[in-house]
Amino acid sequence: MTCEEVRVELVECWGSTEKLCAAAVAHLEVCAQCRYEALILRETHVMVRSLPAEQAPDGLTASVLDQIASEQAQPGWAARIAEMFAPARQPSWARAAAVGTAIALAVAGGTVWVNHSLEDGSPEQLASGQPGAIAVSSPAASEAELDELLRRHQALEMSQPLADDAGVSLVMYTSN
Amino acid sequence: MAKATQLNQRDIEVLVERARTGDRVAFGQLVDEYKDKIYNYVSRMLNDPYEAEDVTQEAFLRAYRSLPRFRGASSFHTWLYRIASNLAIDVVRKRKRTEPTYSLDEPLESDDGEYEREIPDDSGSPEDTSTTRETQVAVRRAIIELPEKLRDVMILYELQGETYEDIAEILDVPLGTVKSRLFNARNRLKDSLEELVAAGELEVER
Numbered sequence: 001m002t003c004e005e006v007r008v009e010l011v012e013c014w015g016s017t018e019k020l021c022a023a024a025v026a027h028l029e030v031c032a033q034c035r036y037e038a039l040i041l042r043e044t045h046v047m048v049r050s051l052p053a054e055q056a057p058d059g060l061t062a063s064v065l066d067q068i069a070s071e072q073a074q075p076g077w078a079a080r081i082a083e084m085f086a087p088a089r090q091p092s093w094a095r096a097a098a099v100g101t102a103i104a105l106a107v108a109g110g111t112v113w114v115n116h117s118l119e120d121g122s123p124e125q126l127a128s129g130q131p132g133a134i135a136v137s138s139p140a141a142s143e144a145e146l147d148e149l150l151r152r153h154q155a156l157e158m159s160q161p162l163a164d165d166a167g168v169s170l171v172m173y174t175s176n
Numbered sequence: 177m178a179k180a181t182q183l184n185q186r187d188i189e190v191l192v193e194r195a196r197t198g199d200r201v202a203f204g205q206l207v208d209e210y211k212d213k214i215y216n217y218v219s220r221m222l223n224d225p226y227e228a229e230d231v232t233q234e235a236f237l238r239a240y241r242s243l244p245r246f247r248g249a250s251s252f253h254t255w256l257y258r259i260a261s262n263l264a265i266d267v268v269r270k271r272k273r274t275e276p277t278y279s280l281d282e283p284l285e286s287d288d289g290e291y292e293r294e295i296p297d298d299s300g301s302p303e304d305t306s307t308t309r310e311t312q313v314a315v316r317r318a319i320i321e322l323p324e325k326l327r328d329v330m331i332l333y334e335l336q337g338e339t340y341e342d343i344a345e346i347l348d349v350p351l352g353t354v355k356s357r358l359f360n361a362r363n364r365l366k367d368s369l370e371e372l373v374a375a376g377e378l379e380v381e382r
Contacts, residue, residue, distance in 0.1 A: 041362070044362075048315055048330075048334050051220075051315055055212050
């Protein structure tokens with residue numbers, strides 16, 4: 001065998017003479033350079049194999065599972081894209097705040113209107129259907145207030161003649 | 177085919193099937209089973225513990241996401257290795273683009289500044305006299321300086337104990353390619369370490 005052929009075999013068996021064919025072993029006995037090659041290969045193999053195995057850091061499994069859980073908790077890409085194009089939504093606390101403000105304004109507005117109505121006593125306002133005139137639906141208008149309002153309205157109506165254009169003739173019949 | 181260390185092949189198949197249906201506990205058991213093997217492989221490929229941890233984690237995440245498409249044509253462990261290998265090769269190629277003169281001695285740069293490349297000191301207890309830390313550093317250096325295709329085969333065969341057939345499947349190359357790469361890798365390693373061995377600079381147990 002030539003040195004080249006022997007060295008190919010040496011590389012394939014990491015320089016171990018036990019795995020060499022008889023012809024290669026015979027070559028090594030007479031070739032110092034190939035014996036040196038065999039030695040270097042054996043030492044290299046020992047060094048490579050002696051590298052200790054490294055262990056994964058603690059918590060790697062937990063970290064992987066946490067990430068999977070957080071990915072699953074998030075909406076998928078399709079849902080995220082749809083959300084990007086959807087109209088902006090207010091958060092729940094903002095919606096709650098808006099409802100609260102509306103109620104507060106309605107209460108305040110109703111109270112102001114009732115007070116105003118009670119002060120000027122105008123029945124036209126009651127009958128006009130203006131927003132502020134819907135005192136009955138105002139949560140601030142208590143039953144007592146409404147009764148008082150109705151009583152004053154009736155008293156006012158009785159004291160004034162009906163308008164001509166009312167289309168109603170009031171005929172008083174007297175009998176002997 | 178290389179077997180997992182604790183669970184038998186049937187256990188693995190059952191866990192894979194459960195994990196395919198979204199069973200995270202089953203997948204956690206698979207991670208526990210393979211994390212050291214995958215981390216060790218990636219760590220040898222990259223020689224950086226932080227990147228190795230990131231890549232190992234990403235490999236498992238990708239495996240979980242891809243499990244519904246895993247049909248069992250190959251074994252779970254070669255499939256997992258293939259994912260890890262692709263990710264590790266991506267990092268190696270990215271390094272080549274950003275660090276053309278990559279050196280183990282140069283500090284790494286991060287957003288927080290430079291830091292020393294950390295080579296884990298896993299030389300073991302003082303009683304462990306098989307090799308010195310210096311030897312291990314030299315061997316790691318020689319391995320990391322191999323071209324990535326040779327390095328991959330060298331690590332899978334010599335350090336991970338994978339068979340030629342499994343390596344061919346993991347790397348998606350013919351069996352002959354695996355053997356020729358391994359031959360070239362051994363030759364290069366011998367050349368890299370020859371000077372050190374011959375000069376007696378390394379303490380090697382004979």
